[in-house]
Amino acid sequence: MPPGTQIFDPGWALDNLDQIGTRIGQHLILTIFPLLIGIGVALVLSIIAIRRPRTYSPITAISGLLYTIPSLAAFAVLRPIFGLSLVTAFIPLATYTLLILFRNFTAGFYNVPKDILEAAEGMGYTRRERLLRVELPLAVPLIISGIRLATVTTIGLATVVAVLGDSFGGLGQLITEGIQTFFPTKYLLGAILSVGLAVGADFLLVRFEHWVTPWAHAKSRAR
Amino acid sequence: MVGGAHEAAVVDFDHVTKHYDAGAKTDGKGTPGAVNDLSMHIPAGKICCLVGPSGCGKTTSLKMVNRLIEPTSGKILLDGVDASTRELTELRRSIGYVIQQVGLFPHQTIGENVATVPRLMGWDKARQRERSEELLGLVGLDPAKYRDRFPSQLSGGERQRVGVARALAIDPPIMLMDEPFGAVDPIVRDRLQNEFLRLQETIAKTILFVTHDIDEAIKMGDLVAVFQTGGILAQFGAPLDILAAPASSFVARFVGQDRGLKRLSLLRVSDVDLRPAVMAAPGDPVADARQKAAIAHGQYLLIVDGDRRPLGWVSEHDLPADGVISEAMANPVSPTVNKRTTLKDALSMMLDADVQTGIVVDRTGATQGLLTIEAVARKMREGEHAPAFDDAAAIIAGEAADGEDGDEGERDPGEADLAAIELGS
Numbered sequence: 001m002p003p004g005t006q007i008f009d010p011g012w013a014l015d016n017l018d019q020i021g022t023r024i025g026q027h028l029i030l031t032i033f034p035l036l037i038g039i040g041v042a043l044v045l046s047i048i049a050i051r052r053p054r055t056y057s058p059i060t061a062i063s064g065l066l067y068t069i070p071s072l073a074a075f076a077v078l079r080p081i082f083g084l085s086l087v088t089a090f091i092p093l094a095t096y097t098l099l100i101l102f103r104n105f106t107a108g109f110y111n112v113p114k115d116i117l118e119a120a121e122g123m124g125y126t127r128r129e130r131l132l133r134v135e136l137p138l139a140v141p142l143i144i145s146g147i148r149l150a151t152v153t154t155i156g157l158a159t160v161v162a163v164l165g166d167s168f169g170g171l172g173q174l175i176t177e178g179i180q181t182f183f184p185t186k187y188l189l190g191a192i193l194s195v196g197l198a199v200g201a202d203f204l205l206v207r208f209e210h211w212v213t214p215w216a217h218a219k220s221r222a223r
Numbered sequence: 224m225v226g227g228a229h230e231a232a233v234v235d236f237d238h239v240t241k242h243y244d245a246g247a248k249t250d251g252k253g254t255p256g257a258v259n260d261l262s263m264h265i266p267a268g269k270i271c272c273l274v275g276p277s278g279c280g281k282t283t284s285l286k287m288v289n290r291l292i293e294p295t296s297g298k299i300l301l302d303g304v305d306a307s308t309r310e311l312t313e314l315r316r317s318i319g320y321v322i323q324q325v326g327l328f329p330h331q332t333i334g335e336n337v338a339t340v341p342r343l344m345g346w347d348k349a350r351q352r353e354r355s356e357e358l359l360g361l362v363g364l365d366p367a368k369y370r371d372r373f374p375s376q377l378s379g380g381e382r383q384r385v386g387v388a389r390a391l392a393i394d395p396p397i398m399l400m401d402e403p404f405g406a407v408d409p410i411v412r413d414r415l416q417n418e419f420l421r422l423q424e425t426i427a428k429t430i431l432f433v434t435h436d437i438d439e440a441i442k443m444g445d446l447v448a449v450f451q452t453g454g455i456l457a458q459f460g461a462p463l464d465i466l467a468a469p470a471s472s473f474v475a476r477f478v479g480q481d482r483g484l485k486r487l488s489l490l491r492v493s494d495v496d497l498r499p500a501v502m503a504a505p506g507d508p509v510a511d512a513r514q515k516a517a518i519a520h521g522q523y524l525l526i527v528d529g530d531r532r533p534l535g536w537v538s539e540h541d542l543p544a545d546g547v548i549s550e551a552m553a554n555p556v557s558p559t560v561n562k563r564t565t566l567k568d569a570l571s572m573m574l575d576a577d578v579q580t581g582i583v584v585d586r587t588g589a590t591q592g593l594l595t596i597e598a599v600a601r602k603m604r605e606g607e608h609a610p611a612f613d614d615a616a617a618i619i620a621g622e623a624a625d626g627e628d629g630d631e632g633e634r635d636p637g638e639a640d641l642a643a644i645e646l647g648s
Contacts, residue, residue: 113324113326115322115323115324115325115326116326116327116328116329118291118322118326119320119322119325119326119327119328120326120328121291121315122286122289122291122315122320122322122399123315123316123320123339123340123343123389124311124312124313124314124315124316124340124343125312125343126312129343134328137330138328138329138330140330213330214373215329215330215331215332215373215374215375216329216330218372218373218375218376
């Protein structure tokens with residue numbers, strides 16, 4: 001850092017709002033799409049695990065193993081196949097969400113009280129109706145807490161995607177460029193925005209959870 | 224047909240057996256929950272209580288009706304139709320089901336919970352809502368207050384009522400209730416039982432009701448099926464008959480040493496022959512009153528007001544030589560009971576009182592007759608049957624059933640009519 005430069009220069013930030021906005025947008029794409037893929041896959045896997053409990057351990061083991069692969073190594077392996085594309089970025093990011101999501105989703109389903117399942121069966125719910133109208137809604141609080149964890153993790157991890165290049169690098173790009181050019185304002189901004197994004201997303205998900213599960217928060221109104 | 228008023232159905236168990244694979248937890252007495260060659264006939268509109276120790280197969284028997292458990296052999300006929308031939312979800316939707324933990328859906332409001340089966344059957348929203356409000360009213364919960372609440376906001380007793388309302392949603396011909404009042408405290412349970420019996424007077428469903436509590440079975444059941452370990456039906460009959468003549472030493476032990484008292488709680492004042500009261504009103508000449516007492520061989524006169532409401536007793540010896548009866552002569556009255564009072568309550572009140580005679584009054588408080596401890600004892604004896612098993616002699620202090628002839632003379636012919644207004648009402 002050349003002597004005399006400010007550590008953080010708000011003026012630069014104001015002058016480069018376009019660039020910052022683009023990076024935030026890219027970062028959101030890098031977060032949301034892998035998450036959606038992860039949620040879809042984890043939901044299917046957890047329903048399989050609920051229906052066939054013997055599959056639970058192998059699925060946990062495999063998603064745990066995938067979780068241990070260093071992201072840089074994953075990019076290196078996928079790059080020859082998919083090139084410097086979003087697909088190369090999405091695959092590892094989605095994979096990393098699986099362990100967290102799968103564990104929370106299955107816990108959500110397992111936590112549905114047995115008497116409620118029995119009541120539903122006794123009243124003539126078909127299996128499908130029971131899954132969609134009873135088990136899934138009751139699993140939502142734990143499903144969303146899994147999504148919150150996965151979201152925060154993915155927002156952090158997505159900064160690494162900067163190694164794949166400038167065209168979709170997200171906030172990681174600001175950080176890498178800031179470090180390479182010895183320009184603290186840029187990497188600090190990248191880091192702060194990344195943290196802010198994570199906190200903001202978490203807050204929104206908490207609000208969302210309250211909105212979709214009013215029943216889970218209704219106790220205070222009891223007489 | 225959907226949702227229309229359904230008549231109650233006849234339920235027949237025809238040699239129903241359920242075996243569980245050995246190797247589970249056997250205790251030498253057969254696998255818990257097994258049912259062994261069960262046959263019983265439950266007429267339409269009756270409550271049949273299945274009672275017995277845990278693992279005796281009562282819940283298994285219940286769950287075989289809506290096929291949550293399939294029998295190993297035998298048939299269950301609902302209005303003559305084999306349950307196993309019916310489409311599973313259609314069968315279950317046509318049978319009301321209430322379980323101990325209630326199993327309300329926590330994510331749905333009370334209104335939505337009650338409308339569960341109508342929703343499954345595709346009723347339109349307005350009709351679902353209308354029906355759930357009607358049902359909430361039926362079980363004594365104000366729809367405006369409860370409709371939009373969640374189950375977590377209700378007390379245990381309120382949740383149980385919602386459970387009953389939900390089971391009644393499409394007016395099913397049969398209801399299965401698995402310890403429905405088991406999870407609430409005794410005071411609330413008693414209230415729920417009474418409310419449910421009142422409700423049953425209007426809905427008149429065929430109800431299978433599982434309980435481990437013999438007192439609950441006796442109170443709730445038109446019929447009681449006593450199960451013993453191994454899934455064997457030890458006795459099946461009206462509660463009074465089971466109490467009066469247990470079919471085996473197991474049943475005698477299970478219903479308890481105090482089965483005489485339990486019978487008293489099932490009998491009402493209207494079941495007993497009343498003694499006519501010798502009555503006089505203030506202003507009547509003492510001489511007339513004395514003569515009436517002499518005719519009735521009575522020592523006490525009951526002073527009543529112009530509407531025959533009891534004011535108090537006066538002993539023949541305390542009557543003045545002449546003049547008229549006055550209210551001041553009356554000593555405090557004995558307990559008053561009515562035709563619906565159980566003999567157990569009446570006896571308890573009589574034992575507590577100075578004069579051990581109950582005055583039976585009607586709704587307006589007018590005297591109808593007298594209830595004596597002797598009459599209660601006589602009623603108890605007439606219900607006892609000869610012991611049906613070897614070691615019963617020790618339990619029943621043998622007294623023949625015909626010991627009431629000596630008192631016939633005291634019976635007023637008019638009272639027999641009054642005593643007849645009972646069980647059917």
